[in-house]
Amino acid sequence: MHNRNFLLLAIMMVALLAGCRKDVFNGKTAITFSATYNPSGKVQAGVTLDSFIVNIEEVELEYDDDDETYGDDDVYDDIALAGPFTVNLLDNGASMTAVLANINLPAGKYDEIEFEIDDVEDLQSPMYDRSIEVTGDINGTPFI
Secondary structure (H helix, E strand, O other): OHHHHHHHHHHHHHHHHOOOOOEEEEEEEEEEEEOOOOHHHOOOOOEEEEEEEEEEEEEEEEEOOOOOOOOOOOOOOOEEEEEEEEEEEEEOOEEOEEEEEEEEEEEEEEEEEEEEEOOEOOOOOOOEOOOEEEEEEEOOEEEO
C-alpha cells in the first residue's frame, strides 16, 4: 500500500510541476498550488482519494541566469516565500486550489520554481511531524 501512496504522490507532484514554464512576469501574482483528481480515472481500481494535505516549507522563484538582459554585473535575488504553508489539495475527493501568497513580482525572466516540502513542526497541528497526508479508501477500507 505504501508504494501506491508514493505513486499517487508522484502523480500529484508531476501535476504541480507541469505548470512551471519559462516566461516574463511583471506585477501582482498569486502563487498557488492545485491538484487535479478524476475519480473515474483511478490509478488503480477500487482506490478513492478524499484528501491530500501537504506542508510546503518554502517556495522559490528563480531568475533565468542565462538571460543576457541581466548581464554579469547585475544583482538579482531569487524570490523566496517562507512558509510553512499547510494546504489541502483535495476535499472529499474534489480538487482544490490553495493560494500561498499574493506578491508583486518584479519584471524579469524566471526559469524555475522550486518548492520544499518538510515536516510540520507545530505541536498543536494535526499534521505534526508529517509532511504529507493522503486519505481515502481501497475497496471501502479507509487508509491514511
